[in-house]
Amino acid sequence: MTHDPLGRPPAVLMVPAVLAVLVLVVPLVALVAATDWSQMPAQLASEPLREALRLSVVTSTVAMLVCLVLGLPLAWLLARVDFRGRGLVRALVTVPLVLPPVVAGIALRDAFGRTGVIGEPLLELTGFAFPFTTWGVVLAHVFVSLPFVVIAIEGALRSADPVYDAAAATLGATRWTTFRRVTVPLAVPGILAGMVLGWARSLGEFGATITFNGNYPGTTQTMPTLIYVTRQADQGAAQALSLVMLALSLAVLLLLRDRWLGDRGLGGRGLAAA
C-alpha cells in the first residue's frame, strides 16, 4: 500500500470494506470452483441451454431497444422540461425498481393478461395476448428494466451542461434538432451505460417473467428460468448453466468498462471543460 499523507485507513472502515468484497466475490469463486468441468462440453451443446440462451439474449436485446425508444424521451422530459407533476412522474417511474418482481408479474397479468384492463380489449381487437409468448417475456423485461434505463439516462442528461442546449437555440435549432445533434451526442456514454444496465437487468429477470409467462422452452424459457427448473432435477447442470451466465455478465462488464466508462466518458467531460 502506498503511503497516504492523511494517515492509515482506520481498521473500523477497512474490516467492513474487506468483508464487503468477500461477500461479493466468494460466491462467484465458489461457483467456478464447484463446477464439474468434464460436464461442461455436454451442457453447452444441450438443446435446452442453446434455446434458452438464444431466447435470453434476443428478448433482453429487444427489451433494451424498447427501453431506449421509450426511456430516452422520458428521461429527456424529466431532465429538461419543467412541467407540473414532474416529481410525481419520476416517483411513479421508480416504483417498479423497488417492487418485488413476482408482484410485477401479477400486476402485468392484471393489465395485459387475457382478462386484463388492456389485455382483454387487445385480445378482442387483434387476437393477440401477451402472456406465455416471447412478446410477453419482452414486456416483462421492459417493465422491470425501464426504470433503470430512465434513471441512468436522466442522470447523464442532467450532468451535461445545459449551456449547449441554449447555444443551439440561439443558433436557430428546434428542440428536436438540439436533441438529436447536441443533447444525445453529448450524453452518449451515459446513454450506453443505461442501455447496458437495462440489458443486464433483463438478462437476469426471473420473477416477473415466470409469473407472467410461465416456462415454455423455446418461447418463454429464458436462462434464469431454465437454471431454476434444472436445479430441481440436476444440480450439476444448473451449475454449468450458471457459469455460462456468469461468463456472459463478466463479458458485458468488461465491454462496459473498456468501451464506455473508461477514457471516452471522461474524455467527453474534459473536452466540455476545455
Added chain:
Amino acid sequence: MSRDRTGLDVDLEVPGRVRAALVGHPGQVIALIGPNGAGKSSLVHALAGLVVAEGRAHLDGVDLLPRSAREREVGLVFQDRALFPHLSARDNVAFGPRSRGVARREARHRADGWLERMGLGDLADRRPGQLSGGQAQRVAIARALATEPRLLLLDEPMAGLDVTVAMALRIELARHLRDYDGVTVLVTHDALDALALADRVVVLDEGRVAQQGTPEDVAAHPRTPHVARLVGLNVLRDADGFTSFRPRDVTVSLRRPEGSARLTWSGPVSSAQQHGDAVRLLVGTEPALLADVTPQAANELGLAPGREVWLSVKATAVSRYGHDEEGG
C-alpha cells in the same frame, strides 16, 4: 422579408435582475460594463431569448420578446464559448446555417469561409478541445456570425484569455466589427475593450443604467466607482455631482496636510501594486481611493498595507461634472 434597418431599441426588464433602456444603430458597437451582479449577462441573455423579460426589445422594427430564442436574428457568443465539444470547428460554425435550413454541403462551405476569415482555415477539422483559448473564441465568434444575425451579443469575449492573446483578439475583433452591419452588444469587464471596440458605453450598476455615453466621455467623467476603477480614475459623488481626479495627482503623507479639508482624506493602505513606473496604492478611505507614488516614496513612507495615511489633491487637478448633463 423586407424590413427597415433601424437597429436596436430596447427598454426591458428582467424582474429582479436588470432594467435597462438602450439604443443601437446598425453598425454600432455598444459596450455594457459594470461590476459582477450588475445585470449585464441577464440583459444579454434576455436579448438572446434565454431568460424571460418584460417590456420592449425592437430589432430592425421587429419585437424580439414574443419570439423564442431560435426565431430571433440574434447571435450570442457565450462567456465560456459553449462550443459543441463533439463537433469539429467546421461543424460548430455550420450548425447555425444547417439549423436554419441550409443544406449540409452549403452550410459547411459557408463555415469554411467564416473560419478562413477568422484565420482558422487549417483548423476546421479540429474539435474545440484541440484548440487554444484564442482559437476557440474565434470559432465561437464565427459560429455566431455565420447565422448572419442582426444583433451580435458578445458576453465577455476576452475572459479567460491571457493578455497577449486577448490583445490580438481585440484587434481582430475590431476589424470584424467594422465590417459587420448589425448592432453589437459587448459585455466586458475591461475598460480597454470598451475604449478600443465600442461606439457607445452603457454602464450598469445594481440592475440599472448608471451612465451612458461615448467611451471617451465615460472614461473622462465616470459616475460609478467601478468605472472609475476600470479607467484608473478616482471618482467622488456628492449632492452637486461628481469629482474625479487621477491617482498620480494625489499626494500621500503621513501627517494631516495643510489646505482644503474637502479634498483631504485619511485611511489605511489596503494594497500596494506595481503600476508602470509607480506604485499604485488602494487606500481604505471612504470611498476607497487610488494614489500613485514613486517606489522611493513608497519605501520612505513605509507604505505597506495597513499603514494609516493622509491623501490630498489640489483643487486645480480635479474635474467636476454634474448629475444632469447626460454624456454622449
